[in-house]
Amino acid sequence: MELFNNLILGFSVALTFQNLWFCFIGCFLGTLIGVLPGIGPLATIAMLLPITFNVSPTSALIMLAGIYYGAQYGGSTTAILVNLPGETAAVVTCFDGYQMARQGRAGPALGIAAIGSFFAGTVCTMLIALFGPPLAEMALKFGAPEYFSLMLMGLVTAAVLAHGDMAKSLAMTALGLLLGVVGTDVNSGMARYSFGFPELTDGIGFVVVAVGVFAVGEIISNLGDKEERQVFTSKVKNLWPSLADLKTSFFPIVRGTAIGAFFGVLPGTGPAIASFSSYMVEKKVSKHPEMFGKGAIEGVAGPESANNADAQCKFIPTLTLGIPASAVMALMLGALTIQGIAPGPQVMTQKPDLFWGLIASMWIGNLMLVLLNLPLIGLWVSLLKVPYRLLFPAIMAFSCIGIYSINNSSFEIYLTAIFGVIGFLWLRLECPAAPLLLGFVLGPLMEENLRRALLISRGDPTVFFTRPISLGFMIVTGLVILFMGLPMIKKRRGELTG
């Protein structure tokens, strides 16, 4: 009954004219930017963050969530029509989605992606409503050792499951944590790694790193490559998949949702893992595995559902524990902090309208995406035809305005330029930036909790292994490293992510 009341509260917040409008704006802008090739959800949100500054916290979060789904869906559209993934999760969609487009079936591919995402979104909204409150209650009992172990688990899984070389990912995580240290130490008041710049005593802004690496760095890299884009546009007519398509896709969508939800609640794992796993599963259970990679609709339906389920379930650890479960979620929490709300399990009880309003609006946002994309697909397609040389100065303009508007400071623009160059070098050296970003956000939180945990235990590090919940997190962390270090799995992991 409580669940029911909570959902009613949520919908009463989400269905106000103002919030519906922000949800719509978020979905629309998110898709608009997300469709642009080479821009993933993270850069999209980072760029659009400033437009949420002047609205109420609830509306701001609703708009950001809309931007998130919109960007993700926009990325799938690009993957299907141009074979250019905006982020690693969309790589899977390219396999069969692009093939379908080449065969003149771009419409059904886009349609099934929308339907699968909507189904996954609906299920995950229910999951959050069901499991959010008990988890938050449990989290209220967490002490510093539990938080530290949990964050360690998230960071290690994120690094280990990231694309490519494991040692590099772990080193990038450490580098991220170290970047998070920059600024004034809360306990001693000492300025660390500020190199004499007063601006650096407040730390490096998260958006600066995200935009520098994921927008500026990407553009530098793209400009070095020759532009080869072939858009399958003339053939996008009928978006509705046939009845046979729907029948074939039904179980892949259900399985994809389950896989995505599973990976979604684990902090650290990105949507790429969920969509790759779903693709592998579908290929395995399929009666005609040879069709995969040649335009099998299951290869679009499963992974697309999985990555949406993952994206949405990432809100569970984020909202209940106050720990960002992915780099995108870190931006969400950053927005919450800018709005003056401290993230954590107490948000649910202290700000029920914000929490439940956001959850209800997730569902509405997913519905809106389906409705929005059916009539607007023509607009997205024409956007894809705009040459890159016209697009990237616009991306630069919005990124720079966005960054400047956070603190009204040019210093952050200069920092972004530096991170752009560094981000480009990381791209070429294949050092993954996503684990770095996660480490960067968790850095200060981790240090603080480590410090507190050791203070409680009088300097005894075994405290992380003697408290049951903390021990549980530590065991999982150990298992993840152990399993991924095994040569056999290492090889499979190479197939999966390589």
Place this chain on the structure above:
Amino acid sequence: MTPANELMNNKRFLSGLMFLVIGAVSIYIAQDYPMGSALRMGPGYFPNVLAGIMILFGIYELVLGAMKPDPVKGNWSIRALVILPLAAVIFGVLMEYAGFIPALIALVFASAAASHEFKFLEVLISAIVLTISSVGLFIYGLGLPYPLIHGM
């Protein structure tokens, strides 16, 4: 390719070198930060541990890279690498001293110059369109408090 040249184009070796150098520099800077004890961690504790971890991974990558070729892939556009960050810097400077409109126009022109397909008329039109829409959206729509042109 000589062995030294090969290493300078080896992804693993270069990444390892980067981690090693950043780790070492971090420890060098953190010399002045008190370490404290495990019971009362000083400001130097956490960064030193992290830098140590980075150095270990750095050495691991360095050694693995030196053992096996791992060439850097993808093209480099030195032009983009220099001009694009410079465009952002120009925007930052002009925002302080010249105002929103000149900063934005300069940014669009400078960024566009990072591509080798620069066409003056095309860039001019997109600069005008972008400036008008940004002024509408950010200054009038969202009410960001920046002077359009300084002194006006």
